[in-house]
Amino acid sequence: MEIYNLRVNHLKNPLGYKMEKTVFSWKVRGSKGKQQVSAKIRVGYSKDLVNCPLVKDTGFDPTASSLAYPVVFPLKPYTRYYWDVTVKTDAGEELTSPIQWFETAKMEEHWSSKWITCDKSSTRSPYFEKDIKMENTVKKARLYICGLGLYEGYYNGHRIGDEYLTPYCNDYNEWVQYQTYDMTEMLKNDGKLTILLGDGWYKGRFGFEGAEELSRYGDEWKLLAELRIEYIDGKVEVIGTDESWQVQRSNVTFSNIYDGEHVDDTLPESDSEPVLLCEAPKAQITARISTPVTIHEKITPVELIQTPAGELVLDLGQEFSGIFKLRVKEPYGSRIHIQTGEVLQQGNFYNGNLRTAKSEYIYTSDGIEKEIIPHFTFFGYRYVKIQGISNLKKEDFTGLALYSEIPPVGEIVTGNDLVNKLISNVRWGMKGNFLDVPTDCPQRDERMGWTGDAQVFAATATYLSDTYAFYRKYLYDLAKEQSIREGKVPNVVPAFGMEGCSSVWGDAACIIPWNLYMFYGDKAILEEQFTSMKSWVDYIRKVDDEKDGWSSVFHYGDWLALDHPVGKDERMLGGTDEGFIADVYYAVSAGIVAKTAKILGFEEEAEFYKKISDNQFTKVKDSYFSKTGRCCFRTQTALLLTLKYHLSSDEEKIRETLIGLFNESRGKLQTGFVGTPIMCHVLSEQGLNDLAYHLLTNEEFPGWLYEVKLGATTIWERWNSLDENGNISSTGMNSLNHYSYGSIVEWIFRHSAGINIDEEPFRVSANRDILAIDDAVPGFRQVVFEPVLSRELGSVQASYNSAAGVYESAWSFSDENQVTVKVSVPFGCRAKLILPQIDRKLFNDKQNPMFSDVREGVCYLESGEYCVSYNVIDMASKYSIDSPLWSLLDNKEVREAIAGFVPIDKIPEQFTFLTLYQIGEKFAGVTSRKQLDSLDKLLNQY
Incomplete structure (x- = not known):
């Protein structure tokens, strides 16, 4: 028997996190017993939880849930707590886990240090420095620090910690994070504490708002830090930022999230400058919530290419997000120019789809051999163009993949190599876009936390990785943005000046926390987000009360679907009415709030929001459906929503119409951001698994394997981001690393593999006779x-x-x-x-x-x-005379088999959605009943 995966607030041994309560969790394996019968938590100040006084001992509690067990006791600042759990099983086993720990940050303790800055007229990023002299042997040392825009810390030239892009990305007017570092081992000797600052999201160019992109939150570097040292004699010394610190100028002359970084090692060493005191940021500073962004994979190039244009380009074989290290030894003054891109065009380097993002690194050499690594930017790339190195070798370059701590939890392998590559692409797309914020893309002048993308992918992400802590931070960001907008959820979180709002996107406020509750069973996320969830629905209610105002405002709807009547390759809006989608999701979100209120014990609010949801669903049925149950909108997405939420009084008719739509499109999807994530789930619930598998394994445009066949290593933003010849289809809005359509992996877990949890009583497929079973847990x-x-x-x-x-x-x-x-x-x-x-x-x-x-x-x-x-029994043949003609023609062997029975070349293209039986009925003389019967027997063999 083993107790493993021990966590506090879903974090492993967390140091310096914002901690208002403690929720413990654990797992058990290898036991003789089947169930836990009770458990107890012990918490103390020492690793010896047997002989030393305890802060808390819950005793054996039969209600203790290993998923989430809240334990209440007062927390003190600057304190490391040790804990374990003892589990009893129904086989009489009893085992105590290994000792774990967590450590609080400053909590409500006053900062004795001051915010400092420097002369901002220089373009050289500052080093803030302080000499450190120890008074005695150090027992414990912690650095509490926030540097804006971004910071890196060093002691005697050695990097402090392994995190990048701290203090991370949020609305700095609403909250600012500080991090805590254990420096006990570093402080064995006197030395120099050095903090390098860059621009980052805080003061660099970022966003869509023109001139406001620059210095959105401030135009000066700011630093707040405290080094708290406990000596073995019990004395505590706090060395904080103040007027005694000095400033040196680094060789970083430019840094920007979009445009990259410039470093000039030929610059002379600067004179020391006095620091300046400055005002604190507008927001209150708080302990960290963000999980660490660190280097996870080191990727070596697979090929050094000399392009037709004469360029030297490295192909890393995989698109990812991060930085790099490059060994250089060039003469003094040599200028090395590094650019990144996602795809080659006509064999040459290409980065036109990055729009205004320069995505480059420029280095001026001092003639000394060294490894260069960017400090304050990141790139989304596969290809690297390098100029200025005389004898470039691919072994000199290493890609460094940066993303947040999201431990993998899900693995799936199929018998289809292309599907396996698709799953790999989805995983890499997630890694590339989970850099503190769930971004839409990591490479162009965007890289923002679009709520719609985050919402549709959340379940897939959580099948693949442990996402609780990561999404908790994002939802905290989201709630902060709502708090200054009367409940409105901006389309982008953090907003960075984007004030637009849309259904499906904003509904992330309800859908993501509900997903986390269903996956993790910890209602703490519902408690934390309940106000946010309510305020979103209340915002919609306020807008909608003005003569159905919610369905009338702009919504993205089924974004990037292929069925809009105008727009062709540049189309963005789908063909499904945006008001219809908005009204449906209003009802869905209100229903989630009602269920959440019930779980939290708020009965009146549960009843209130359930009534809103019920009334809204009734309104949808009355407004968009005929008395016979026909949907007003004949699109794949509209009918998928109809079936998912049981909006029609004649679901069989809707099902038939949906099948007809897929036949008319030759079994191809036409869906966008709304329809695609639910499509295969709904088809499976309707017993249409063959169609779902056909969509998954389709290798033609549009489809998931189309891009795999064209060499994709992540998920594309558009179904046709590249055409069949590998040419980029648009530079206006075209990313090759956009995870949204990767939501198909949820269906692979839930239906292909069959590992399924459902918030509703389990619904059986339409072609089975088994009745519904218990509610999900x-x-x-x-x-x-x-x-x-x-x-x-x-x-x-x-x-x-x-x-x-x-x-x-x-x-x-x-x-x-x-x-x-x-x-x-x-x-x-x-x-x-x-x-x-x-x-x-x-x-x-x-x-x-x-x-x-x-x-x-x-x-x-x-x-x-x-x-x-x-x-197996009753596993029908894939082909019969009841198959639509297009599905028969797509298979070369089947096409040849039927050619002797049916003159397929004489059947107009627009009728290939009909079955062979229907064609026999519709076109007299094409084929006889006897021929059809013979053909049916033949087709059943395939």
């Missing part, structure tokens, strides 16, 4: 395994290390008919397993533990591993 305490088989995919093997433990699900075909299904359920959890296409007579095999408890075709499982092999 948040935090993955209970899942429904319902894998969806596909001979084309061949196999799926998935693992998900949920908040409750590791679930595994795998299936594979050994031949055309026999499939093996394996699942595992972690300690303390339960699952329902619905085996696809199984003969229920096999349930009588009680020797197989999988079938020890079967009710109405559902296998009820407790913690353990399970496996069964069987011959």
Whole structure:
């Protein structure tokens, strides 16, 4: 038995985080028992939690949840606490975990230091310096620091910590973070504390607002720091920023998030300058919430290319976000120019789609061999053009991938190499855009936290990585932006001057915290965000009360869908009415607020917001549907929303119409930001798994594998970001690293692998006779395994290390008919397993533990591993005379088979959405009933 993954507030041994309460969590594996029966938490000031006095001992508590166990006790500043958990199981086992710790920051303690700055007329970034002399042997030393725009700390020339781009990105008028560093080991000797500052988001160019992009929050560098030293004799010394510090000028002459960095090592050493005192930022300074941004992967180039234009370009083989290190040894005064890009064009370097972002690094050499690494910028890139190095070798360059701490938790491998590459691309797209803020793209003059992108991808991200702490910071940002806008959620968070607001985008305020609650089972996120969630719905209500005003204002709607009647390749708005989408999401968000209020015990508010949701859904049905249930909008997205939220009185008709739309588009999606994330989920719920798999594995435009086939290593912003010849389709708005459409990976986890949690009672597919089963339990305490088989995919093997433990699900075909299904359920959890296409007579095999408890075709499982092999039944052939003609023509072998029966070249293109049977009925003499019957038997063999 092992207790592992111990966390406080979903952080591992957190140092210096904003901490108003303590919520403990843990996992168990390898036990004889199946369930935890009780647990206790002990907290103390010493690692010895047995012989030393305790701050808190909860005693064995049968209600203690390993997902989230709040323990209340007073916290003191500057204090390291040690803790452990002891678990008892239903098999009589008892085990105590390894000791863990967490340490508070300054909390409410007054800063004795002062905000300092320097003469801002120089373009050389400042080093703020202070000589440090120890009075005795150091027992404990902590540096509490905030530098604006960005800072890096050094002691005797050695870097303090391994984080980059601190103090990170937020609305600096609303809150400013400081970080805490353990400097105990560094302070063995006297030395010099040095803090280098850059422009960053605070005072550099960033945003969409023209001149306001520069120095949005301030036009001077600012520093606040305290080095707090505890000596072994008990004395405490605090060395803070004040007038005694000095300023030296660095060789960094320019730094900017968009445009890169310039370093000139030929500059003379500057004279020391006195620091200047300055006003504090407008916002209150607070302990950190951001998780660390660090180097995770080091990427070596796969090729050094001499392009047709004569350029030297390195191909790193993978698009990512971060910086680099480059070994240089060039003569004094040599100018080295480094530029980054996402794609080659006609074999040459290209960065036109970055718009105004220069995305470059310019270095002037002092003639000394060294490694150069940027300080205060980052790049989204795969290709690097380098000028000014006389004998460039690819071994001299290393890409350094930077992103926030988001430990991987989900792995999935299929029998289709292209799908596996797609999953890899989605993961890299997430890494590239999870740099403190969930950005839309990491390379052009944008890199902003668009709420719509974050919302549609949140569930996929959380299947792939532990995102709780990362999203918690983003939601804190979001709530701060709302607090100065009467509940309105700007489309971008942090806003950086963007005041627009839209449905689906703003609904992130409700959808993301609800997702986190469902995935992690910790209602603390609902408690923290409840005011934000309510205020968003209240804002909509206020706008809507003015004669249905909410549906009338501008909304992005089904952004970048392909079905708008005008716009062609440059189209951005989709063909689904934006007001309809806005009204639906208003009802959805109000419903989430109602459920949240109920969970938190606010019964009156629960009833109030449920009434809003119910009334809004009624309004949607009355406004956009005929009395017979027909939807006013004949688009894929409109019908997907209709089925997902049960808006029509005739769902079968809607289902048929949706199938017809896909047939008319030859089985191709036409959806954008609204329809794409829900599309395959809805299709599976409607029993249309074959269509969902067809969409997933389609290799033509538009589709996920189209870009994979063209060499993508992340997810594109547009379905046609590149044309079939690899030419960039637009420079106006075109990113090759945009994770939104990567939301398909949620469907692969939930349906292909079948690891499924649902906030509603589990709904069975339309083609099954099994009834609904129990409500889901948040935090993955209970899942429904319902894998969806596909001979084309061949196999799926998935693992998900949920908040409750590791679930595994795998299936594979050994031949055309026999499939093996394996699942595992972690300690303390339960699952329902619905085996696809199984003969229920096999349930009588009680020797197989999988079938020890079967009710109405559902296998009820407790913690353990399970496996069964069987011959599938009722797995219909992919092709028949009831298949639309386009699907038959797409398969070369099938096309040749039917050519002898049907004169396919005589059938007009606009009728290929019809089935062969319908064509036989519609076009007299094309084929006979007898021929169709013979053809049907032939097609069933494919």
